[in-house]
Amino acid sequence: MLSATRGFLSYAVSIAEVPRSVLGQLYELGDSRDLPAEAQGEDSGLFYRLRARHRLQEPETEVDRASDEEIVGMFMECRCARDRLVVLLLGRVGLRRGQAAGLHRSDCHMLADSRALGCDYKGPHIHVRRRENANGAWSKSRESWIQPVDFLVVQAYDQYADERFALLGAGGSDFLLVNLFRGVLGAPMTPEAIYELFERLTRRAGLSRKVGPHMARRAFGSNVSDAGGELDEVQALLGQKHPESARPYVIPDRARLREAVERVPSPRELYGRGER
Numbered sequence: 528m529l530s531a532t533r534g535f536l537s538y539a540v541s542i543a544e545v546p547r548s549v550l551g552q553l554y555e556l557g558d559s560r561d562l563p564a565e566a567q568g569e570d571s572g573l574f575y576r577l578r579a580r581h582r583l584q585e586p587e588t589e590v591d592r593a594s595d596e597e598i599v600g601m602f603m604e605c606r607c608a609r610d611r612l613v614v615l616l617l618g619r620v621g622l623r624r625g626q627a628a629g630l631h632r633s634d635c636h637m638l639a640d641s642r643a644l645g646c647d648y649k650g651p652h653i654h655v656r657r658r659e660n661a662n663g664a665w666s667k668s669r670e671s672w673i674q675p676v677d678f679l680v681v682q683a684y685d686q687y688a689d690e691r692f693a694l695l696g697a698g699g700s701d702f703l704l705v706n707l708f709r710g711v712l713g714a715p716m717t718p719e720a721i722y723e724l725f726e727r728l729t730r731r732a733g734l735s736r737k738v739g740p741h742m743a744r745r746a747f748g749s750n751v752s753d754a755g756g757e758l759d760e761v762q763a764l765l766g767q768k769h770p771e772s773a774r775p776y777v778i779p780d781r782a783r784l785r786e787a788v789e790r791v792p793s794p795r796e797l798y799g800r801g802e803r
Contacts, residue, residue: 592745592778593738600732608686615683617740621747621765624721624740629664630703637681648673651681662715668766748776753783
């Protein structure tokens with residue numbers, strides 16, 4: 528809007544609709560005489576330059592991670608195995624809600640040896656793929672990648688598989704996360720449904736703030752870093768293309784910051800008591 532206003536008034540000056548003094552209010556005026564010789568170019572003539580006086584300083588958007596206590600509190604308030612798996616897929620695996628909602632059962636290899644499934648990757652893992660999905664879910668990452676998972680996710684997955692079979696049998700769609708209790712049973716969950724689930728869990732857990740799905744993803748990236756993971760490892764686990772893309776997801780736990788301060792020795796420890 529500032530750029531458009533400056534352009535409009537500059538044009539008005541050029542057609543003599545407003546006085547030239549307006550330019551002095553919009554821009555800091557300068558000329559080539561104060562520039563070093565190498566910056567004046569081949570043309571030795573005098574030329575003017577403008578620098579906008581008014582610039583909007585946009586405040587930085589504050590980002591935060593969910594704390595481990597918040598994720599555990601939400602996990603404990605889940606009323607079914609499916610919801611517990613959703614919380615872990617975001618807070619323990621680091622998926623976006625669209626990636627979680629877009630998972631198919633065939634993407635989940637929860638065996639120690641997946642060669643029987645035609646996959647040579649060792650250990651339990653998930654294939655995160657970008658595809659067109661009927662529920663509107665999609666992966667923001669253009670490239671597909673393999674995401675290793677730990678025993679907690681495997682256990683939650685097995686419990687959900689039992690719950691799903693008890694309610695739907697072998698039916699339902701090929702999507703991993705489906706409706707079990709309302710709506711069209713067996714239909715895939717949507718990313719919006721995952722967002723609404725986090726809102727409900729926040730209220731049930733009595734948290735002092737709303738914890739969204741992306742805050743759980745940041746918690747995963749931060750926890751990997753807190754545990755000694757390198758930035759390139761965080762990047763790979765988040766499915767990002769460049770290591771620097773992972774930096775905003777690394778938000779140290781406040782307890783770790785406190786420990787870092789307390790590890791700094793006092794001057795007395797360094798130089799001895801009474802010494803200068």
